[in-house]
Amino acid sequence: MQILRAAAHRTMPWKNGGGSTTEIAVAPDGAGLDDFDWRISMAVVAADGPFSAFPGVDRTLAVLQGNGLVLHGLPGGPVRLERGAAPFAFPADAAVSATLPDGPITDLNVMTRRGRFRSRVRRIAGSATLDAGTAIAFVLADTPCRAAVDVTAPLDLARHDALRLDRAAGLPVTIAGGSAWLIELLPDQ
Template sequence: MRILRAAGYRVMPWKNGGGTTTEIAVSPDGAGLGDFDWRISMARVETSGPFSSFIGIDRTLSVLEGEGIVLDIAGQPPARLTAASAPLSFPGDVPTSATLIDGPIIDLNVMTRRGRMSHTVERLSLMRATEIEAKGGTTLVLVVGGSVKVASDNPTALGPLDALILERHSPKARLEPEGQGLLFVIGLSGIAANG
């Protein structure tokens, strides 16, 4: 079990130069945009426009703050995405553009390399203590609203935008909300090669 503090996240420019992204975690550690297996980041989107293209990448987008965006993903009807919407998955290598609904947003972006990794993203409103486990891979829990206590022999508090990483053999993490918590639970799994 590892804890990542929001103050330690790395900020870098977007691939297309249109803004900045805050990298929460990447694998392997220190990987760049061309060689990651998976990457979890947040971005502040201030203007409408095209998304960066990521060849061979599957991605899932969620709105954390703001009124939301409408995504125009090639070959699909426009998708309206707000903070109340379920996370939206789409290929990172098809032409995609976004139109802001009413002002800037902050989004959560999960990306995995197709054919090597897969991912799931779940938004979880934490009303009572719950246990989270890593199912078959790595699980990252991002605290978005409120704060959460990780109950253990050495209890730790997670504040807004702090994250908890559980690896395959980590014990279950018991999370207790302090107030009403909002979490994103991101599952990351390797894809076994056929043969």
């Protein structure tokens, strides 16, 4: 188990230069935007525009703050994502753009390289059990909370702190006093 404090997250430019992203974790360690197996980040989207393209990668997006955004360029027409809605998964190599009908947002962005990893992302306020196939999991505090995993003592997490769990298959996770995002990374076989 490893705590990744929000103050230590790395901020860097978007691949397309249109903004900045805050990287929470990436594998392998030190991987760049073109060679990661998986990557977890947050971004402030302050203006309408295109998403960066990531060939061979799948993306799961959730709104952490703000009133939502609309994704364009996906089969089936525009998709509106709002705070509190279920995360939305789509190919990161699709030519997708976003509009902000109600102002800037902050999003959670989980990307996995096809053939290596896949992800499962869900918001929890209470308890959850990790999937039996989970290799690595993260608890990302949406609000300040206490997180307990398996039988460990609860850990206090500030907003956007993360807790990394390796060999996480089947572990129970409990969140008290707030809410968090549970991000599971599973081998893509």
